Amino acid sequence: MIPAAFDYVRAGSAEEAVSLIAEHGEDAKFLAGGHSLLPLMKLRLAQPTVLIDIGRVNDLSYVRDGGDHVAIGALTRHMDVETSDVLREHAPLLAHAASHVGDPQVRHRGTIGGSIAHADPASDLPAATLALGATYVVQGPNGTREIAAADFYEGFLTTSMAADEMLTEIRVPKMGGAGWGFQKFNRRAQDWAIVGVAAWRRNGDAGVALVNMGSVPILASSVASALAGGASIDDAAEQAAAEADPQADLNASVEYRIHLAKVLTRRALEAASG
């Protein structure tokens, strides 16, 4: 519960952050809300030698209407995602998912960029943005590039972002009035999901992503294609775990996780169709 010694520097802008990480190299880490990184450091499971604090890069804290999408700055706190009028109107699924992250303290500190960069398969926002077909904007020494959410998550806590890149913006396509459902199953209100499902439906289209059903957030494309092929919700939900590779832990066996994914997918789709 006492982290190993580390140095601390504060970045005033994304440019400065990117040059600091280039300067300090491998063992440096960005510190955003600290709500994933600091617990790991306290358990000494992470021992970065330098923390580059980007928590006060305030010009990366915003939610903007970008025309066909909503643009969210990486340093936007979960609470601001949850309460954003723009998101409530154009991507209510994401605003709602943010309201289920941890407890109010966590939501006031944690950032959407930190959540996505950390790429914890048990976190809510990676799956929610994946279901919505989001694009992530990252900035590195050679400028910015866009990565589709579907190409971002490579393995447990690893992404296709390079070590010297910083996530700066999340772009979520407007939902255009699609129905949606978000199911988070946990034992205590403030916990990570044992299994979660984010789903939307509009005419023949659908997007479904699963929380904590593998080493990365899972896009349940079989469900979407079953629906596109005219399957009933019940039948489509049976496909929920087709892309998943769940692990057992204290809260769930593999079979139970698969079962939950199906039940929760059905419920999310029912909500999305209601």
Added chain:
Amino acid sequence: MTTTDATTATAPGVIGQRLLRREDPALLTGEAKFTNDMHVPGALHLAVLRSPYAHARITKVDVSAALQVPGVRAAYSGADLADLWAAPMPCAWPVTDDMKNPPHHPLATDKVCYVGDGVACVLADSDTAAHDALEAIDVEYEALEAVTDLEDALSDRVLVHEDLGTNTSYTWALKVEESEGAVDRAFAEAAHTVSERYVQQRLIPMAMEPRAVLSMPQPFGGDVTLYSATQVPHILKVMTAITLGIGEHQVRVVAPSVGGGFGSKLNVYAEELLCVALSRKHGVPVRWNETRSENTMATIHGRGQIQHIELAADDNGKLTGIRVRLIGDMGAYLQLVTPGIPLLGAFLYAGVYDLPKAYDFECTSVFTTMTPTDAYRGAGRPEATYAIERAMDALAGEVGVDPLELRRRNFIPTESYPYEAFSGLTYDSANHDGAATMAAEMLGYDELRARQAEQNVDGASKRIGIGVSSYFEMCGLAPSRVLASLNYGAGGWEAATVRVLPTSKVQVVTGSTPHGQGHETSWSMIAAEKLGIAPEDIDVLHSDTAVSPLGLDTYGSRSLPVGGVAVAMACDKVIDKAKQIAAHQLEASPDDLEFAGGAFTVKGSPDRTMPLAAIAFEAFTAHDLPDGLEPNLEAQVTYDPPNFSWPFGTHMCAVEVDVDTGEIEILKYVAIDDCGVQVNPLIVDGQVHGGVVQGIAQALYEEAVYDTDGNLTTSTLAEYLVPAASDVPPITTGHTVTPSPTNQLGVKGVGEAGTIGAAPAVINAVVDALSGLGVRDVPMPASPLNVWNAINHAQEAPK
């Protein structure tokens, strides 16, 4: 939380008022000082290196690299410190003469026996330096097999302590038979029997404040002052002296504000002894702060039993015999009262029921390679209550009657109190049917049964269940002679001093040690009621062995029925002495004086009166006291209770279970608790609320899980699921008031009642909801996974 105060009798005066706790402003504003808040310049910080193995031989400990870490002053292996201990760490409850108790020292030397066992330590200028240095210590282990299953431990396949030749610490029995073979006969002749097996999972007490220790060598006036987040400064003082070979009079122990204990701070811990020993060795203050992850493995765990209970009953479901076989999980070593915990439940496996003398209880307790267990809120009694209350539901199913009706047929009738139980113990007073009836009304038992019949049809995705649990608490631990018969190493008395100062302000000194219970409020109310003065004029001193030298501290819901009663008795003594002074001053016979409203008055002459304030000053100046009377107005009482006190009640719970996911929602929770006279009903409600939540926590959320290698996999609050406010349902409390006839206040104690009543009420409700699907039991905690598995097993089982 909703509270319905159904108190039927409220005494006039101070006792019975819902006064806000005087302790709370300081606690809520952060003003209260805990051990860790005390700034002591020059103190060294202790950190303990803990074994990552559940069971291993230590082949090498090299601390030299730790000494190179900046800020480090010293580093020691267990062997380096072996000479400091005059005696092993204490176990004060050798339950049988042949009980096996392996030597247990603050740091291990040859072998580690659980993950968290201390192997080396560091002293440094800061906590962070000390923790950094731990990583530099080189320890080599030769791993041995872990023992984490009680039945496996019993088989002696792997021995935790080879020198003992067995993993069994003791076997203890309580056999009560009117005539030989009575129990066997009861079972042979029974119309109905049930035979059930329940597992009491291990629990982590998780007090909000982890442990903290600060030991200060004294330049004069004694040898050392030990500040500790402890429930038991008095016991700790004696045990520290014995373990370190210091004169008891040289040790002062102070428990500053203590943030909860639940039994986990009812102990003598390695770190307390290390801090004292090292502060004496180095001649400087030494302090230690437990981290949360250390707390989960280096502070005792609770529960940990496998219970086999069999009930025999006649045609009507009236109990005729009970047989209980327990396996108790001691963990790796015996801590202060580890072996006694199952015995505290031994008398309660017949619950609140009228049982003939046909009772057979036997407990075998084993060592395992897990954190030692010890007292945890309720200590033995929640376990016993769980077993009998779950088994009563099983019996109700067998007999084919409603579970509440079965209980009514078996309740000890109100008119038979005081009731001599099968065990020879006398239960003081109770009205079980009254509490059950009130609970049923407040829950809406009959309406819920009707709703259940409608809802729980084939294919229903949500099913309703109702759980009943009637309990006895058995507290006020305890008459010293009874403790002697159980081989307990101390008495059960409590001391109080009441001191009226010259200005008539009052100091109450108690040997009972609060750590969240509100003693200051309650004791001031008792003294205020007795002395006829305002509670604000009374200070309550406690938790410092220099201020309250006599005491046996706080556990087992004993404070009020023993310590609180002692305060009342000390007030009586003060009043007696004051009466002599008043009689002298008023020139009247003491027999002609009346004491009321804080003043003595000559009967029939209202103008001849003398207030306590004036008497206090007379007693202080001593200018004109009756011949032979000592100055000052102070009295001390040491009270040894003649009996346990027997709080009782009925809890009821209604749940809805989502059959698709196994999720449980508590629809309604009603707790009817009768703790006799309530000194402060607000505090009673608080105790019940907290207790019920801890019981619900055992039923639905919490479990210390070990993997087969003996690693604690729930070592942080992310895995060990303490329910938060948002996870707990509204709790409706109600009370009947059946005063205890054995003490002058009529009080019984309420610290553990909620925990005792809650877990069986919840699990009975869950099983009741699922009984239509063939489910007969759901293991605790009834997590969604466990519920889902139970449903699947029942559905797969051949019909």
